[in-house]
Amino acid sequence: MSAKLKIRKGDxxxxxxGKDKGxxxxxxxxxxxxxxxxxxxxxxxxxxxKQTAAQEGGIVSKELPIQVSNLALIDPKDGKPTRVGYKTLGDGKKVRVAKRSGEVIDG
Incomplete structure (x- = not known):
C-alpha cells in the first residue's frame, strides 16, 4: 500500500x-x-x-511522470514553494494547508 499523496490533480x-528545476x-x-x-x-x-487510421504519425512530445518528492506545491498567497499540512476545520472537514503561510489550499 502506498502513502497518500499531498499533491492532487489541478494543483x-x-x-x-532535476533537469526541469525551477x-x-x-x-x-x-x-x-x-x-x-x-x-x-x-x-x-x-x-x-506510428501512423494509424485515427492518428498522424511522426515525432510527438509527451509529458512523462515525475517523482512527487521532486515537486513542491505553490503557496496560493505568495507564489513560492511550500510544504503541505492538514488541518481540521470547525465543521469537521479536513483540508490541506500551506505550511509557509497557513493558507487553506482547497476549500
Missing part, C-alpha cells in the same frame, strides 16, 4: 530538483501507486509514433 507545482506547471494526473505525477510542460520527451 500548481514547482520542480525543486519550472512551474499544473498537475494533469497523479499515480499514487508509484508516487508519481504528470505535470503539464515538465519532463517532456519526444516519442516516435
Amino acid at each position: 500548481k507545482v514547482v520542480v525543486i530538483t 519550472k512551474q506547471g499544473e498537475v494533469i494526473r497523479t499515480i499514487p501507486s508509484e508516487n508519481r505525477a504528470v505535470v503539464r510542460g515538465i519532463n517532456v520527451a519526444k516519442r516516435h509514433q
Whole structure:
C-alpha cells in the first residue's frame, strides 16, 4: 500500500530538483501507486509514433511522470514553494494547508 499523496490533480507545482528545476506547471494526473505525477510542460520527451487510421504519425512530445518528492506545491498567497499540512476545520472537514503561510489550499 502506498502513502497518500499531498499533491492532487489541478494543483500548481514547482520542480525543486532535476533537469526541469525551477519550472512551474499544473498537475494533469497523479499515480499514487508509484508516487508519481504528470505535470503539464515538465519532463517532456519526444516519442516516435506510428501512423494509424485515427492518428498522424511522426515525432510527438509527451509529458512523462515525475517523482512527487521532486515537486513542491505553490503557496496560493505568495507564489513560492511550500510544504503541505492538514488541518481540521470547525465543521469537521479536513483540508490541506500551506505550511509557509497557513493558507487553506482547497476549500
